[in-house]
Amino acid sequence: MSYLSQRLLRYGWALMFLWFGLEQLINPSVWTGYLPEWTGYLPIPANMLVQLNGWMEVVGALFLLSGIFVKITALILSAHLFLIAWTAGGAIGVRDFVLGIMGLALATARSDPWALDYAAKPGVKIQTPIEIIKKPPVT
């Protein structure tokens, strides 16, 4: 059985969070308009809040790219997207809701051999990418 779908989902989702996270770190003022109103009552400036959120997304993307604790990371980031979808509403809300569903799919999928989670399974030997290309793992 091919692990292509899991890899596409994991890497694609990770790249998405990496890009949006870096954008929020570099240009926070562009994203402050998306903050919900209740954040105005927090003793945290808008730009700082956006940068903190962006950093969280970048580190989440690093967890996904390295394939470490993918299920937990995917669940947390999905919840994050569902919250954004609920507060933003409209077309953005629909888009982020669907992205959150994709995160749930990732959280419930089996880990692929390129993920460190897969190597952590008992009895599994780590294969380098070259070994995988030469001899794909038997499922």
Add this chain to the structure above:
Amino acid sequence: MFNRKNIALALAVVLVAGFAIIVYRGRPVMKLAADQSPAAVSAGQNNTPAEAGRSASAMSFSMAQVAGHNQPSDCWSAINGQVYDLTGWISRHPGGPEAIIGLCGADGSAAFNGQHGRSQKAQAALVLLKIGSLTN
């Protein structure tokens, strides 16, 4: 050494370190207090040469002078008879920059009192931004 748990721990440390760096770099009111000290204001580029050298409490501005500072990069506003330099506050305003940009070069008394009239925290933050008083 490079097992899953160690890498996860390293990433968690990176996450916390990143949060600390972001908070330290953007620390709001304390940094604002240092930026808005009378010495810093008189040496600041927002002041005209005629205004430089005088303490913030002694400086007076007309509404025409305030209106000349109406850009986000150079933002003054008159609030309740006093003049404030809001340039550094635009990106730090908890409610977003748009609310402050709308006050640049204008009298922001109604907007400020309507939103923050009873907020001691907002009043305290505003005091740090004062650069003078408004003359008729």
